Amino acid sequence: MNILPLIVLFPLLGALILAFNPRLPNRLAALVGVGSIGLSALVMVWLNWLFYLGDGGGFTQTLWQWVTVGDFRMGFTLYLDGLSLTMISVITGVGFLIHLFASWYMEKDLEGAPGYARFFAYMNLFVFSMLLLVLGDNLLLLYLGWEGVGLCSYLLIGYYYQSEYNAWCAFKAFIVTRIGDVFLAIGLFLLFTRFGTLDIQQLLQQAPQVWQEGDLMAEVAALMLLGGALGKSAQLPLHTWLADAMAGPTPVSALIHAATMVTAGVYLIARTHTIFELAPFTLSLVALIGLLTLLVAGFTALAQTDIKRVLAYSTMSQIGYMFLALGVQAWDVAIFHLMIHAFFKALLFLTSGSVIIACHHEQNIFKMGGLWRSLKLPYACFLIGGAALSALPLVTAGFYSKDEILWLTFDHGYSLLWLGALLGALLTSIYTFRMIFIVFHGREQIHPHAGRGIAHHLPLLALALLSTFVGGMIHPPLANVLPAGPEGQYGHLIRVLTEVLAAVVALVGVGIAAALFLGRRRLIGNLMEAKEGDRLRRFFYSGFAFDWLYERITVRPFLFIARLHRRDWVNSLVNMWPALALGLNDLLLGTQNGRLRWYAAVMTGGAVSMLFLLLLF
Known part of the structure; x- marks a missing residue:
């Protein structure tokens, strides 16, 4: 396990090399950017092997003493258990495939323009920050990674900063997520003042000893943590930034806004589950917000015309399912769906990038059509990814995770939430296959050029395989990390019936989409x-x-208040001094006019003035 720091070190080194060598040739920049994540992924595989050979317990490694203030000490410490192992597997495994695809995509997208090394520097820095977030054994280190991924999100959304719209989208994402970050910071302050530590494992042990279930301070602390999670995971009411974040390059959308960063809120709640268990009101709020978000996002996706915005709202909706699972205390299933969602949503985003490049940067689905004839691999990948997103039964990975959420929501006694989640499943099937039918069927309106090369094909094929039942067979090792949740109310027969009902709902959604969007519409x-x-x-x-x-x-x-106080006397008094300095500066600058006679006259006048003063005094 002593190799654990390497998984964080490789992306950081890649980011530093690329940042200090911005003029590296594209091939070399791609080699550094993709290679550093590839090395990190290899370390991840090794860690999985060592973890499964061990007893499955947590492993802590302190690199150095980070903070020492009086009696308070905090180390720069990494913590590995089943939950963090699952997260680093997604971040580095899926992240490597996305980086590999990005080496193809950005070469086509930039078309010789500078910025290739800058792009991979930002991507590597993001992976480093995300790994720090999930491996930190204390909330301060987690918060450092939390802010790091927020910064990288801002940089990558506004990567094409020459466009004012892109810059504004990046600014919007930064501001909205900062609101959640402030809530999270307040939550950390509250926890520290009460327990005197930010060590996560110590907090989870001490919280039940200090707080009773329903304690006011437990509710307040949980609410603050939830506020941070809502911002990062784009849940109501801090969800408005995610769709506009699609202004960034498509691999950015796949990595940050589908597979990793937006799941940070889910990870935070799961990691601090003990605090939420002591706050039943907040836990119920988590479930309710998840349900409302998945329904709002589902209805919104039905009307979108941009292929990436459809996927953005579907991401918001699927994270809503994860929040729903957390709220009904199906902790392990929420993380299971997080992992499965990373597979099929990364596949859908990368495939949409392939379609966008093939269609000469066109993103409006109604300007496409009939693409299945020319883009057979993207069409197959969209079908697999869309089927997994819709949770079509038995053959897709999404079926095994989403149906588990639906079943446990019903089994734990949340019947109304279960009905709402079923409606969300119906909407998911409709908007997903609406997109597929409009893009790939009907009359061809654009002549595409199919992508080629291993950097294009390999990530799509690997993610397509993981989006089938093969991915559904991978279960995160969470038995020793997350609690099992409350006991169920129903038996095996009821479970089978609810699963059959969920499968029928998904298939009905496909049928509705076919009736509405195939043919003449x-x-x-x-x-x-x-x-x-x-x-x-x-x-x-x-x-x-x-x-x-x-x-x-x-x-x-x-803006009204700002305009109202633009000329208040305090502001005017403060501005008077710089205005005076600027006026004197302008006066002195006027004497430097480049005229020789003027300089001679000034020198003579100065000398006469000095003699006159000497005579007087």
């Missing part, structure tokens, strides 16, 4: 032409008008 066309149908479409397209609402209740009042 007359029915859906007539519905959209109706006044009420058009209004509903525009409402869904706007994401339930959350951006409109936030602009009116936060942005506009803030």
Whole structure:
């Protein structure tokens, strides 16, 4: 286990090499960027082997003493158990495949423009920060990684910073997620003042001894942690940034905004599960927010026209399922779905990138059509990934994780939440196959050029395999980390019936999508032409008008107050001194006009003035 620091070190070294050598040739930059994550992935495989050979317990390794203030000491310590092992496996394994695909995608996307090394420097720095987040044995180290992934998200969303829209999307993501980060920081302060430590394992041991279930301070601390999780994981009401984050390159969307960073909130709640178990109100709120998010995102995805925004809202919806699982105390199933979601959503995003490049950077699904004839591999990958997202029965990985969430929600006594989750499953099938039918079927409107090369094919094929039942057979080693949850209420027969019902719902969704979006699409066309149908479409397209609402209740009042106090006397008094300095500076600059006679006159005048003063005094 002494090799554990290497998994963090390799991405950091890659980021530093690329940052200090921005003019590296593209091939060499790709070798460093992809190779560093590949080495980290190899270390991950070795760690898995050693972990399964061992007793499955936690392993701690202190690299150095980080903070020493009085009696408070905190080491730069890494902690490996079944939960963090699952997370680093996703981050480095899926991350390597995405980096490999990015070496192909960015070469096509940049077309000789500078910035190739800069892109991989940001990507490597992100992987380093994410690994630090999940391996930190204390909340301060976790928070360092938490802020690191936020910074890298900002840099990568605004990677094409020449576009004002992209820069604004990056700024929006940074600001909205900072709101959640403030809540998380407050939560850390509360925990430290109460327990005198930020060591996660000590907190989990001491919390039940100090707080009773339902204790007010336990609820407040859990609420603050939940606030941080909502921002990073794009859950209501801090969800508005994720769709706009699609302004970044598609591999960024696959790595950060589908497979890793947006699942940080799920990891945080699972890691601090003991605190949430002591806060039943907050735990119920986690489940409710998850359900509302998955429904809002599902309806919104139905009206999107941008292929990446459809996938963005589906990501939001699937993380809603993870929050639902956490809220009903199906802890291990939430992490299981996190892993499975990383497989099929990375596949869908990378395949969408392949389609976008093939269609000459077109992202509007209604300007595509009939692509299955020319893009056979992307079509097959979209079918596999879409089937996994829709949780089609038996053959897809998504079936094994999502159905487990639905079953445990019902079995733990949350019948209304279960009904809402079933509706979300129906919506998922409809919007997923709506996208597939519109993009790959119907009349061809654009002539695509299929991607080629191992960097293009290998990641898609590997992720496609993991998105089938093969991925569903991989179970994270969480038995010694997360509790089993409450006892169920129903037997095996009821479980089989609920699973059959969930499978039928998913298949019905595919049938509805086929009826509406295959062929001439007359029915859906007539519905959209109706006044009420058009209004509903525009409402869904706007994401339930959350951006409109936030602009009116936060942005506009803030700008009004700023304009109101623009000329207040305190501000004027403070600004007077720099204005005076600037005025004197302008006056002196005026004397430097480059005219020889002026300089001679000034020198003579100065000398006469000095003589006059000497005579007077």
